Every structure is written in C-alpha cells, then in structure tokens.
Amino acid sequence: MSATRILVLGGKAGIVRKAAALGFAVVHVQKPSAFDPAVVPHCAQLLLLDYQDVPTVTAVVRALHERQPVARVFTQTEAAQAVAGHLTDTLGLPGNGARTTRLLHDKPALRALLNAEGIGPVPTLTNPGREELRAFVRTHGAAVLKPTMGSGSLGVRKIRSVDEVDPAWAWREEFGLDEFMVEQLLLGEELSVETFSAGGRHRVVAVTGKDTGGGVVELGHVVPAAITEEETAAVRSLVTAVLDAVGLVDGPAHTELILTADGPRVVEAHSRRGGDRINDLVRLVHGIDLEEATYRLAAEADPLPGEHPAEGAAAIRFLVAEPGVVTAVTGIEAAEAAEGVTQVDVQVDAGDTVHELRWSEDRCGHVLVRAADAATAERLARQAAGLIRISTEPAAAEDDPATLGDLLAEVDEVLDPFAAARTA
Template sequence: MKPRILLLGGTEAATRKAADCGLDVVNIDKPALFDPAARAHCVQTHLVDYQDISLVTALARALHAHRPFRRVVSQTEAGPLVAGHLTTALGLPGTGAATARLVHDKAALRALLTARGISPVAFQVGASHSVLRAFAERHGALVVKPTMASGSLGVRKVRSPREVPEALAWLADFGVGEFMVEELLTGTEISVESFSVAGRHTVLAVSRKDNGGGVVALGHALPAPLSAECAAEVDDVVCRMLDAVGLIDGPAHTELILTADGPRVVESHLRCAGGRIGELVELVHGIDTERLTCQLALPDGVPELAPAARGGAAVRFLTPRPGRVRTVEGLAAARRAAGVVRAEVGVEPGALVEPLRWSEDRCGFVVARAGDAVTAERRARQAAALIRIHTEPLPAGPTTTMRDLLTAADEVLDPFGATAPQLFAPVRNHG
C-alpha cells in the first residue's frame, strides 16, 4: 500500500509530483481556487475551505483515522500555517504548530532573532500613530508592514520622518490595524532556498532580487553573485535562524538583505519559494523542492542534496500601467527569444490591471536561462520588453483595502483566533 499524504491547496503540478513520487494524495482545496486538473492525480479530493480550522481539523482527523497520513504538506501562501496545525493535531512528523506559527508571525520571529542575537534589527509593534512617529524620530527611515502577510502585501517604505503623515494616511486607507515597524535596511536583497532533514539544514540556492526600489519583486536572478565569505555568512545566519525556530524537516524560503553590517533576515516562510524561484532552482541546480518535500513521506526519505550550480537563470515580471487592457502583443516573439524557457501573460483584452500593491498584481513573467546569471537576467529583460500590454486609464474608483485584496484571493491572515489552544491538542494514537 502506498504511503498517503494530505495536501492543502494542491495544484495540478503539485498533486502530479506527489503522485509521481509514489504517494497516494488526498487534496483539500478551497472551492474557489480548485484546479480541476489536480483531481486526476489524487485518490480523494475534498473541496472545503482549509482555513476553516474547525472544519478542516474534523475532516483531517476522520480521514486520518480511516487510513493514516504520513505527512501534511502545503505549498500555498495560506497553507503552511494550517499544515503545521494539522501536523501537530494528527501527531505526525514534520513542521508542527509552534514552529509554523512562529515563522508566520513576523513580529514573533523578529523578537526571537533579537533574543538569540541573530540578525539584529530594531523593530516595534503597535497600532497607534505615535508608535510610527516615535520610531521614525529614532531611526529616520523605516519599513511598516502587517505582522502577518506575504507577497509584499501592506508593506511600505518610509524613507524619512517627513513621509510619516503620508504613511499614516495610507495605513488608514489601506485598512492596516496593528502593524510592525522596523529599521529600513539597505543593500542587495536575496532569497535563500533551503531544505531540512532531521534538523540538518542545507542551503540549496541563493537568488538576487530586483524590486526597482519598491517592495514588490520585479525579477530574480540565480545564482546571486556572492563572495565565498558572504555566502558563508548567509548560510550561517539562515541555519541559525532555522535552528532557532525549530525547523526539523522540509523547505524554507528566507529573504535577506546584505547590509554593511552583514546579512539581515527580512522574513521567512516554511514552504517552497513563489515568484517562479522554484523554476530557477530546478534549471540551475537540478533540484525540485516541491518533489523533495513530497519525498519526506517515503520510507527512503529524500536523496542526498548536492546543489552545485550549472549556468544561470532569471525571471522578469510584467507590470504594465494600471487600467483596462486594450491589446496584448509580442508574446510569441518573447517565447522565441534567445534563452527563453517560459513566457506567460495572465491578462487579456478587457481585463483590469491593478496598481502594483502586492505580488498578485503582476501580470505575467518571462523565465530565461544562460551560461551565467547576468546573461540570463539580460535575456529575461529583453524578452519581457517584447511583450506589450496596452492599457487605457480608468477613472479613480473607491480605495481598495487590504481586506478587499485578501477577500478576492480567498485568504485570511490568521485563521485561528481564540479557538487556537484547543485545536492544537494532538491525537495520541495515529496508527
């Protein structure tokens, strides 16, 4: 009998990879987000909101009692926190509730790192205007963000105390209640992909992020150009952080800034990277981190990790002017361009292009490869420039809030609330 896993929010690709590993896949997904093509790779599919904690816990316990799972896995933005809860609730190996919750809560992670002397960054949590003003007076430039979110949602840079009034107005309009402020770090931004087995952490890949001075990634290039000394420092900081949060098994995606004082952690996520970084890792290092995560459920576990780089790869995102799409041109030409592996456009005539508020507002991408990261990035930029998404401006509408964006994405930042303590009680006998 095949080992069985519970997958939260499994796409066609994710369920296929799990099935190809020799696993029986049970997929729980939100009805509004379900990919019908995923059903072909699953032994069971349940369309329920996996962020409805009472419902998904009862369902998972019933399914587990009928035939036990080996692991609970999720690669979505919203899923890892629930997967950690279910891992603990079912008494399974893997990333449990405490670790998942700690990493999901940006302020809690920052407090832990400060207490352990890892990647020190000044920060404060509050909900009042006085907190932001006082922090700006002490530190000058800062970043303000929700304590729980991903995809750069609700993140804003404040480069001087003079910008505080505008930032306060934006927080109110965007509907951010409690927020975290931290000192604005300057330097090259990188993403580190790691994988852990039995508490041993391996850095698989490091990519360089280009956000054009904003907060949303416009592109990534891999491998990042790090000296041997800097690479060792990054590896040390990431592994110490993963030890501190208690990660035992599975992937982590950690964002850092290489400051003049050394690498500083921005945030981390206990899942495979988004932003097409997983594709870049597979192109350059030959490692599929989603497949690795599924292999944790196999009796033989994961193979030996040997992440040597072969060439370079890059992704460039499409961010046209906001408005109603009139025409989309040049996609075929971009796909024919030198080094292009994949090019996709996510909008068509009549669609609405939103202002770039978070990663979900990007409208497509180009992935390219070459003998090195610099050439791959140039190829991705050149091919992306061939794709022309023409828009016509629209009259200003009502202000979009963070709640509006999350509702459209069928996601909540914290699905637990006051019911968390009793829901974390583990199952004593799981077969």
C-alpha cells in the same frame, strides 16, 4: 502493497500531480473557491472545504486519519503553513509542528525570537501609535511598515523620512491595516535563500538575487545570486541559525534577507519553497525540484543527499503595465523566440484591468530564461520581457480604493486562521 497516503493542503493542480506521480495516494484539501477539475485524476480523495476553517478541517482530518492514516501533512502554499503545522501536531506525525510554522508565519514573533537570540537583530515595534512611529523613524532614519502576517508584499510600505509618517499613517488607516509592525528599513542587496532540511539538518540549496526596482514588489529573480564567497558564508551561517532557532525539522524553507553594511539581516522566512517560480529557477540551475523533494520526505529520510552545484544560471522577469484597461498585448511570439527564453506567461488580455502595483498579484505575467551566468540571464530576461508590450487606457476611477480585506477576499484567504477560529 497500498500506496503511502499523504495529506496536501491547497496548491494548484500541478502541485498535486507531482505528489501523485511519485506514487503517493493524495488526500487533497482545497477551498471550494480554488477548485480546479484538473486535480481530480491525481487525488485518492478530494475534500472541498476551507482549510483555513481550523475547527472544521481539524475534525474532518482527524476522523479520516483514524480510518485511513496519512503519513505526512504537506502544503506548498503560505496560507496553509500554520494549519499544516497544527494538523501535524494534532495527528502526531513527523514534520514541522505548530510552533515552527507559526513562528515562520507570524512576523513579530519571528523578529522577537531572533532579536532575543541575537541573530541579526533589527529594531522593531508592533502596533505603535502614530507618535511612536514618528519617534521610531526619527531614531532609525527610515522604516518599513507591514502586516504582521502575509506574503507577496501585500500591505508593505516604506517610510523614508519623518515627513512620510503622516501620509503612511493615513494610508494604513484607509487600507484597513489594523495589525501591523514597523522595522528599521534595511539597505543593501536583497536575496532569498532556498534551503532543504532533513532530520533537523539544513542544506543551503541556492541563493536567489532579487530586484524590486526600489519598491516593495519583486520584479525579477536570478539564481545564483552574484555575491562573494565571504557573503555566501555569512548568509549560510545566518540562515542556519534562524532555522535552528525556529526548530525547523524537515522540508524546504525560503528565507528573505538583505546584505546590509553590518552583515546579512533577515526580512522574513517561510516553511515552504519560494514562490515567484523560484522553484523553476532552482530546478534549471541545480537540477532538483524542491516541491518533489518535499513529498519524498514521506518515504525517504533524506530526499536530497549530496551536493547539487549550480550549472549556469536562470532568471525571471515579471511583466508590469500602466494601470488601466488592457487594449492590446503584443510581442509574445518575439519574446518566446528570444535568446535563452524557456517560458513566457502573459496573464492579461484585452479587456482586463491592470491595477497599480500593490502586491505580487498585480503583476501581468513573466518571462523565464536560462543562460551561462547570472549577469547574462538577467540581461536576457530584461530584453525578452521588454519585447512584450501591454497597452492600457485609463479606467474609470474607483469610488473607494481597495482595502486589505478586499484584496484578501479576492483570493479567499485570511492572514490568521487561528484568530478567525477564536472569534467564530
């Protein structure tokens, strides 16, 4: 009996290896710029083409499906979510279709739906003028300005008072953020909710606590979040309502929210497992791998039956450094030997350039720990990360600061592949 064929868009070699290890024949579509030879042994077929080139990937995948059908279309990366939904509909396959994946990728569309349904309403404007923005901040006290699509805190800026409107507007223009939205700045504890759905039934797997240090880029996570039973119930109710509203059918979802004084409010949501190694935290604490469970939807009606209660806690702390050229990295061995540490990953070395913390890609690595409870896990992660010192010296000043387009070009992505298709 031949193995079930599945289509996997994007992702690193480890993601594809998991699918192959489960016995699936993987048809992997990857951008040439992201090709890793390590993926080859895990692929039944490898297509090196830009999966964000919607007309091309649609034509190629449709032709392949006619000759050798695939059972499902999967992706574990944000850049391919909307394309995966489009292909699911195009091929007539089960799973989350274009409407759902688009709503969870298009932030103004999601906010408009939630506000219309009365699901944790949040004041918002899309592409306001400067004076509209000023009036919005004056009315609501503070705001957050961000792109209409994207992830990793790319292009996100807080506006805490009317006095900050003009500097924020100048930054937006300089950064090249043409399609943007503003929302009331939500105050409270930041969380994300990791769920898994099967046949339209949603199961909350874990609630993740977050630390941004008062900024917009996440500096740490912990599973489980230290919140009360009452708060957990409110969070579960809100997230379930959100997933029902967008029509999520199957697979993981990662919903970011803030526990405000008026109850939980959604920041954004995605039809994928959480990034930032949250899947590792969930696996350590709850004993399940959401990436593997996603692929198993191609063979099982419900890959995660029953309950998966937390056993202990796990935390991750991201490494940051002063902007400049790295001169030395020390303390790695000490961090690896520290209490509770299960993984240390330092992604910079002498000669590399560290940028100011513009988005998640500017972090320098991480330390991951496991402990008996959330407070201990967070403390040990901070301590272990503090053992690693990344020394830098000032770099030559850049003539022109990086724009949104520059940063996206570095990772070979566009925010809206369908807009690119319409203008091609």
